[in-house]
Amino acid sequence: MGARPQVFSPRQPAIGRVMVRRSGFILALGIGIILSLLAGPVVSSSATTLGSGSQAGVSGKSSTKSLAHSVEVGWKTFHLLNPTDGPYLSSVSCVSSQFCMAVDRSGDGFSYNGGYWTEYPAIDPGGIFTSISCVSANFCVAVDATGNILTWTGGLWSHPVSENTGAPISSVSCATTSFCLAGYPGTLYLEFNGTSWTKEPWPGGLTINESIYLSCTSAISCEAAYGYYGFSFSSGTWSSPELLDSNYLHTSNSEIDGLSCYSTNFCIAVSNSGYGYELTNGSWSAPVQLDTADFVTQLDSVSCASTTFCVATDSANRSMGFNGSSWTHPSHIDGAGSSYQATTPGGVLGAVSCASADFCLAIDGSGNYLVDSNGVWSAAMQISNLVPVQVSCQLSEICVAVDENGEVASYQSASWSNFGAAPPGLASKSSMDSLACVQDSLIQSCFAGDSLGNIYHLGSSGWQEVPAVDPGEAITALTCPTSEFCALGDSTGQVRYYNGVSWTSAQSVFSNAPVRAISCPSSTSCFALDVFGNLSYYDGSSWSPVAPIDPPYKVTAISCSPLSGLIQCMAVDNGGNALFDSGSGFGNLVQVDSSGLSAVSCSTGTSCIATDGLGHTVEYPNSQWAQYVTVQWEGADMYSVSCPTVEMCVVADSVGEILVDSTISSQGYWSVSKDGGVYSYGDALFYGSLSGSTLRAPIVAIAATSDGRGYWLADSLGDVYSFGDAIFYGSLGDQQLNYPIVGFSVVPDGLGYFMVDSVGDIFVFDSSGSLASTVGVSFNAPIEGLAISADNGGFWEVSSDGGIFAFGDAQFYGTAEPLHPAAPIVGMVATSNGKGYWEVSSDGGVYPFGDATYFGSLGGKHLNAPIVGITATPDDRGYWLVAADGGIFSFGDAGFYGSTSGVRFDSPVVGVAAG
Numbered sequence: 001m002g003a004r005p006q007v008f009s010p011r012q013p014a015i016g017r018v019m020v021r022r023s024g025f026i027l028a029l030g031i032g033i034i035l036s037l038l039a040g041p042v043v044s045s046s047a048t049t050l051g052s053g054s055q056a057g058v059s060g061k062s063s064t065k066s067l068a069h070s071v072e073v074g075w076k077t078f079h080l081l082n083p084t085d086g087p088y089l090s091s092v093s094c095v096s097s098q099f100c101m102a103v104d105r106s107g108d109g110f111s112y113n114g115g116y117w118t119e120y121p122a123i124d125p126g127g128i129f130t131s132i133s134c135v136s137a138n139f140c141v142a143v144d145a146t147g148n149i150l151t152w153t154g155g156l157w158s159h160p161v162s163e164n165t166g167a168p169i170s171s172v173s174c175a176t177t178s179f180c181l182a183g184y185p186g187t188l189y190l191e192f193n194g195t196s197w198t199k200e201p202w203p204g205g206l207t208i209n210e211s212i213y214l215s216c217t218s219a220i221s222c223e224a225a226y227g228y229y230g231f232s233f234s235s236g237t238w239s240s241p242e243l244l245d246s247n248y249l250h251t252s253n254s255e256i257d258g259l260s261c262y263s264t265n266f267c268i269a270v271s272n273s274g275y276g277y278e279l280t281n282g283s284w285s286a287p288v289q290l291d292t293a294d295f296v297t298q299l300d301s302v303s304c305a306s307t308t309f310c311v312a313t314d315s316a317n318r319s320m321g322f323n324g325s326s327w328t329h330p331s332h333i334d335g336a337g338s339s340y341q342a343t344t345p346g347g348v349l350g351a352v353s354c355a356s357a358d359f360c361l362a363i364d365g366s367g368n369y370l371v372d373s374n375g376v377w378s379a380a381m382q383i384s385n386l387v388p389v390q391v392s393c394q395l396s397e398i399c400v401a402v403d404e405n406g407e408v409a410s411y412q413s414a415s416w417s418n419f420g421a422a423p424p425g426l427a428s429k430s431s432m433d434s435l436a437c438v439q440d441s442l443i444q445s446c447f448a449g450d451s452l453g454n455i456y457h458l459g460s461s462g463w464q465e466v467p468a469v470d471p472g473e474a475i476t477a478l479t480c481p482t483s484e485f486c487a488l489g490d491s492t493g494q495v496r497y498y499n500g501v502s503w504t505s506a507q508s509v510f511s512n513a514p515v516r517a518i519s520c521p522s523s524t525s526c527f528a529l530d531v532f533g534n535l536s537y538y539d540g541s542s543w544s545p546v547a548p549i550d551p552p553y554k555v556t557a558i559s560c561s562p563l564s565g566l567i568q569c570m571a572v573d574n575g576g577n578a579l580f581d582s583g584s585g586f587g588n589l590v591q592v593d594s595s596g597l598s599a600v601s602c603s604t605g606t607s608c609i610a611t612d613g614l615g616h617t618v619e620y621p622n623s624q625w626a627q628y629v630t631v632q633w634e635g636a637d638m639y640s641v642s643c644p645t646v647e648m649c650v651v652a653d654s655v656g657e658i659l660v661d662s663t664i665s666s667q668g669y670w671s672v673s674k675d676g677g678v679y680s681y682g683d684a685l686f687y688g689s690l691s692g693s694t695l696r697a698p699i700v701a702i703a704a705t706s707d708g709r710g711y712w713l714a715d716s717l718g719d720v721y722s723f724g725d726a727i728f729y730g731s732l733g734d735q736q737l738n739y740p741i742v743g744f745s746v747v748p749d750g751l752g753y754f755m756v757d758s759v760g761d762i763f764v765f766d767s768s769g770s771l772a773s774t775v776g777v778s779f780n781a782p783i784e785g786l787a788i789s790a791d792n793g794g795f796w797e798v799s800s801d802g803g804i805f806a807f808g809d810a811q812f813y814g815t816a817e818p819l820h821p822a823a824p825i826v827g828m829v830a831t832s833n834g835k836g837y838w839e840v841s842s843d844g845g846v847y848p849f850g851d852a853t854y855f856g857s858l859g860g861k862h863l864n865a866p867i868v869g870i871t872a873t874p875d876d877r878g879y880w881l882v883a884a885d886g887g888i889f890s891f892g893d894a895g896f897y898g899s900t901s902g903v904r905f906d907s908p909v910v911g912v913a914a915g
Contacts, residue, residue: 089363089383091132091142092351097359099137101152102351102369102383103129109142109157110383112361112369117383118613123157124150133174141180141192143169149182149190149197156574156596156613163190163197170211179219181233183212183226203231203238213269215261223267223279225256230269230277230284244269244277244284258302258312266307268322270299276312276327290320290327301351301362309357311372313349319362319377333377334364389652392437392446393644399437400446400458401652406432408463409658411650416658423448423456423463436478436486437642445483447498449475453490455503469503470496477518477528485523487538489515495528495543509536509543519569521560527569527581529558535571549586550577557610561602570608570620572597578610578625592618592625599651603643609661611638611651617661668897668915669871671882672702672713675907676721679886682897684915687711687724695719701744701869703753704913711913714744718755718763729753729765743785743827747792748834756786760797760805779803785827790834798828798839802847813837813850821845822859827869831876842866844881844889855879855892863887869911882912 089110094100100112107124110117127144134140138154147165149172151158163169167185174180178194187207188199202208208226216222222233229241244256256277261267267279275287276299290299290312304310308324317334320327334349354360360372368380393399399411406422422432437446446458453470456463469475470490477489484500493510495518496503509515513530520526524540533554535546549555553575560569569581576593578600579586595612602608608620615638619626638659643649651659668682676690676699687710690699697717704711710724718732718741729752732741739757746753752766760783781801788795794808802816802825816825816839823843830837836850844858844867855878858867865885872879878892886900886909900909 088365089350089367089369090129092353092361092363092369093132093134093140094353094355094359094361095134095136096355097373099134100353100355100361101132101134101140101142102363103132103142104367105129107144109152117369120157124148124160127160128168130168131171133172133180135174135177139174139177141172141174141182143172143182145169147184161197163199165190168211171214173214173216173222175216175218175222179216181214181216181222183208183214183224185209185211203240206241210255213256213259215259215267217261217263221261221264223259223261225259225269227255228271230256230279232282234264242284244287257298257300260302260304260310262304262307262310266304268302268304268310268312270302270312272298272300274299274314276302276322288327290314290330300349303352303354303360305354305356305360309354311352311354311360311362313352313362315348317349317364319349319352319372331377333362333370334368334380389658390432390435390640391642391650391652391658392435393642393648393650394437394445399642399644399650400435401650401658402432402435402448404431404433406448406450408458411658411660416660423458423465425454425465425467434475434478434488436480438480438483438486445480447478447480447486447488449478449488451475451491455488466503470494470506474514477515479518479520479526481520481522485520487518487520487526489518489528491515493530495538507543510534516556517558519558519560521568525560525568527558527560527571529555529571533573546586549579550575550589553577556596556598557600559600559602559608561605561608568605570600570602570610572600572610574598576612578608578620590625592620598639599641601641601643601649603646603649607643607646609641609643609649611641613638617641617649617651668708669880669888669912670702670704670711670915671886671888671900671909671912672699673886673907673909674698674700676713677907678702678711678713678723679900679909680915681888681899682895682915684708684897685724687726689713689723690721697740698907698910700741700910702911702913703744703746704915705746706748706750708915712744712746712753714741714753714755716740716742720744720753720755720765727751731765732763742783743797745786745788745795747788748790749792752792754786754788754795756783756797758782762786762795766792779805784825787828787830787837789830790832796828796830796837798825800824800826802839802841804828804837804839804849810834811850813852815839815849816841816845816847819847821847823866826867829870829872829879831872832874833876838870838872838879840867840870840881842868846870846879846881846891851876853877853892855894857891858889865908868909871912871914873914880912880914882909884908884910888912 088105089102090105092100092102098114102110105128107122107127109120109123124144127146127148129142129144132140132142140152142150145168147163147169148160149163150160165184169182169184172182180192182190185208188201190197191200210226212224212226214224220235224231228244230244231241232239256269257272258270265281269277274289276290277287278285298315299312300315302310302312310322311319313319318330318332320330349362349364352360352362358374362370367383369383370380371378389401389403391401401409410417431451432448433451434449448456451474453473455466455469474491475488476491480486486498487495489495491514493513494506495509496506509528510530513532515528516531517529526538528536536543537546550573553573555571555573558569558571568583572578574596576596577589577591579589593612593616595614597610597612600608600610610618617629638651638653640652649661668684670684671679678689680686697715699713699715701714702711705726710726712726713721720731722728739759741755742758743756747766755763760779779799781799783797784800786795786797789810794810796810797805802821804815806812813836821841823841825839826842828837828839831852836852838852839847846857848854865883867881868884869882870879873894878894880894881889888899890896
């Protein structure tokens with residue numbers, strides 16, 4: 001029956017990598033809210049004729065291997081960029097394992113959500129960040145070497161505000177959103193009250209000549225250290241400085257280089273000569289050399305998550321831990337070597353932040369980060385291949401993307417090429433800042449602009465450079481409604497036009513403000529937008545300013561459709577508002593996404609897509625905004641979007657990724673019976689079945705391939721049968737099982753599958769060679785099914801009492817168990833991005849968790865047969881339930897295409913899969 005799988009059991013040791021269970025049952029839920037949701041409407045099933053005929057399949061073989069492409073449904077991410085040299089990171093602050101913020105020496109910010117980084121480029125133009133402090137995921141303060149302060153308020157960074165310190169601000173520490181301190185050399189420091197910063201004197205007329213480090217644990221308790229002195233802030237009063245280390249006071253270049261306080265009575269300071277100091281109950285300890293076995297190195301940073309857990313890092317790329325009484329021996333975590341061995345300049349560890357004893361994050365000067373999870377450091381990983389991407393589509397089958405380096409990727413026949421060489425002459429001269437493809441041509445024609453005023457045209461003969469169109473100025477915006485009319489905007493607020501042959505001279509639109517966007521429904525109608533949110537309108541001959549349309553917000557993007565309809569142009573702003581111009585001015589302001597919108601594209605006069613900086617898209621179909629949808633959990637700024645048709649949108653983000661949405665939903669499904677009969681409906685094609693075959697055991701599950709051109713069947717003994725383009729990766733064959741197989745799930749890339757038995761043993765047939773384990777886990781009720789996480793790094797199991805068990809990187813979002821379902825849970829299905837799941841019970845109750853949306857259920861309804869399975873539409877906007885008598889029940893955007901309800905069979909239906 002095929003190769004033996006990797007099999008792991010709670011009753012035997014696992015082989016290979018153990019995927020640690022991260023979650024358990026939740027203790028409380030909004031039971032009343034969920035129960036109220038479960039009383040939603042029902043779309044009933046109806047009887048219909050059976051699908052195409054039945055043919056016996058061959059166990060362990062694919063009946064066909066047609067791999068013809070079909071359009072992907074829903075949002076799909078394409079990772080296109082190669083890693084580049086990272087930024088020189090200078091400071092990091094973590095509030096949990098799901099949120100950290102780092103800053104670099106080039107004025108950039110980077111947020112971390114537990115798996116991915118998002119860049120906020122040039123938030124402090126020309127600035128050199130020195131320190132950052134975060135209170136929560138919605139509040140951080142960063143300071144720089146020129147006296148500027150910036151504030152993060154959950155999705156947006158403020159503009160730099162100069163506090164006129166006359167010296168670099170070396171440290172900032174915030175205890176709450178209304179209390180922060182910032183220190184800099186001199187006689188004064190800065191204090192924040194939630195609204196503004198004020199300058200206050202250091203105690204006793206103290207003058208500080210070195211960098212000063214601050215750590216505040218409350219609005220009335222802070223500690224400060226500079227040189228080899230320390231002093232305390234208590235209820236608004238500073239103590240006199242105390243000498244921490246008289247032995248090293250006069251050592252050349254020796255001073256405190258890091259400070260972290262966990263409470264009023266506990267702090268750790270570290271020095272650049274390799275010593276640590278402990279503050280306990282108001283008294284500093286004698287210095288302790290932290291790396292006595294090795295060459296003394298500079299300790300750069302320390303972070304304490306408790307009085308018994310601190311981590312320090314040094315300039316030799318090593319870490320050492322404090323357990324409340326002693327320090328561990330230094331361990332080299334970033335690079336090679338065990339003694340002092342600084343890497344390339346800027347490559348040493350620069351800062352560490354610990355949110356708990358289970359999570360620390362360290363950064364270095366080469367743009368790498370390392371994560372300490374439960375005492376084990378990861379390898380150094382590049383924090384940034386962050387090269388922003390622009391995208392423009394002519395048709396649903398022709399798109400072009402360029403990155404900031406000018407490298408080009410193309411989209412044809414529903415697949416992306418990796419980024420390739422830049423247009424001739426670009427790579428060594430400038431960055432690519434704008435892109436537009438002609439909207440009305442079947443012949444590929446695109447224009448790209450660079451930071452030196454050159455234009456590059458992509459036509460049938462490839463890229464051709466048109467130098468010095470806008471000499472010396474960055475071309476920041478482009479639009480091409482026809483092949484005979486394009487418009488560009490530049491970094492000085494000027495606009496030029498293309499007439500099909502050449503580019504005209506410039507017209508000044510904004511006074512020395514860069515053009516952020518320009519959009520034209522025709523050659524005689526354009527809107528231009530500058531970086532400050534100002535709009536100007538072109539009537540075919542001249543430009544005129546547009547009065548502010550949504551004060552106090554700032555317009556961030558605008559899109560005009562060349563096709564007729566209610567909308568002529570749609571504008572969005574940083575308050576998450578949208579408003580459109582129907583030809584008589586902007587009106588009808590509507591808030592559609594409180595996170596703030598960053599891009600918009602309108603394919604017709606009645607259809608637009610807007611995006612924000614947190615991975616959301618929100619759709620405007622048929623004159624009404626829908627609820628936003630999370631399509632990218634990295635939270636990257638999705639600042640470029642192009643929708644050539646109503647059915648197709650492409651988004652580019654700030655982390656070098658492309659997301660494509662084909663809104664053509666699944667139009668069919670299959671059901672399978674216990675004897676292996678497969679019944680197809682809608683556009684789900686029949687590829688064979690086992691009806692009439694002699695089986696060793698009853699069929700228990702069906703699962704479809706990602707392109708809908710095949711499916712697998714699995715029986716209770718672990719035999720697997722493949723049809724269409726479903727590839728056979730093995731089965732349990734004649735292996736003796738102690739418990740029956742009850743669930744079968746395909747890995748997201750289609751290159752393997754998992755099976756689970758009734759006690760939770762996992763059997764893996766995966767071409768990538770990944771391992772899984774449920775070792776040591778016991779369940780209170782039989783397992784009924786499983787689902788695999790989006791990146792194949794984990795999985796969930798569901799038990800009949802509603803318990804959800806999460807393994808590996810599969811996150812726990814809730815469980816139906818505390819709701820005490822009226823009937824046993826019989827299955828589950830995960831959302832396409834792995835950020836949620838649905839459970840279903842035999843009486844048709846549906847229980848959504850995470851980002852899984854509730855669209856209705858059969859709870860409380862009379863059923864002719866129990867529900868046995870659930871499957872979701874590819875866009876996660878609907879689902880189907882199947883009953884043992886073959887009845888299909890559809891919810892959300894899941895269409896009803898027929899069922900076998902009312903038809904008498906010798907064998908009950910046991911599963912369903914979307915086509």
